Amino acid sequence: xxxxxxxxxxxxxxxxxxxxxxxxxxxxxxxxxxxxxxxxxxxxxxxxxxxxxxxxxxxxxxxxxxxxxxxxxxxxxxxxxxxxx
Amino acid sequence: xxxxxxxxxxxxxxxxxxxxxxxxxxxxxxxxxxxxxxxxxxxxxxxxxxxxxxxxxxxxxxxxxxxxxxxxxxxxxxxxxxxxx
Numbered sequence: 001x002x003x004x005x006x007x008x009x010x011x012x013x014x015x016x017x018x019x020x021x022x023x024x025x026x027x028x029x030x031x032x033x034x035x036x037x038x039x040x041x042x043x044x045x046x047x048x049x050x051x052x053x054x055x056x057x058x059x060x061x062x063x064x065x066x067x068x069x070x071x072x073x074x075x076x077x078x079x080x081x082x083x084x085x
Numbered sequence: 086x087x088x089x090x091x092x093x094x095x096x097x098x099x100x101x102x103x104x105x106x107x108x109x110x111x112x113x114x115x116x117x118x119x120x121x122x123x124x125x126x127x128x129x130x131x132x133x134x135x136x137x138x139x140x141x142x143x144x145x146x147x148x149x150x151x152x153x154x155x156x157x158x159x160x161x162x163x164x165x166x167x168x169x170x
Contacts, residue, residue, distance in 0.1 A: 084169030
């Protein structure tokens with residue numbers, strides 16, 4: 001199971017893009033998705049897809065590759081525990 | 086720009102999976118993502134990625150292929166206008 005406290009620390013990185021309303025993806029240009037309150041298992045699935053390259057996005061693939069399976073679970077446990085914004 | 090009223094009609098289909106808390110994707114098994122209140126441009130980007138096959142998910146690719154560009158904008162206008170759940 002994910003460790004929410006560790007996830008809270010790890011999402012410091014995510015907030016650089018996902019925590020700022022209206023922050024745009026570089027190309028193609030669109031606001032990055034909201035992730036607060038998202039389903040834990042969907043977050044886990046998405047991060048593993050980026051890590052494996054099944055889902056392609058340069059920044060998110062790099063993030064996925066930098067995370068262990070446990071860290072991905074920790075991030076999902078934290079994000080799914082907070083309210084959507 | 087998207088037509089919220091038409092989007093509201095179109096999301097009837099989405100709600101079969103996305104509108105029911107805890108509904109699982111078939112394989113790999115995980116809860117489908119929450120989409121209410123998501124950023125409009127992210128929804129547009131995701132549906133176009135499914136439509137083109139850049140993002141692969143059998144059900145969502147079929148949905149993307151069934152939608153016109155205008156219908157995708159309508160869905161995004163509606164979903165981004167409602168509160169996250």
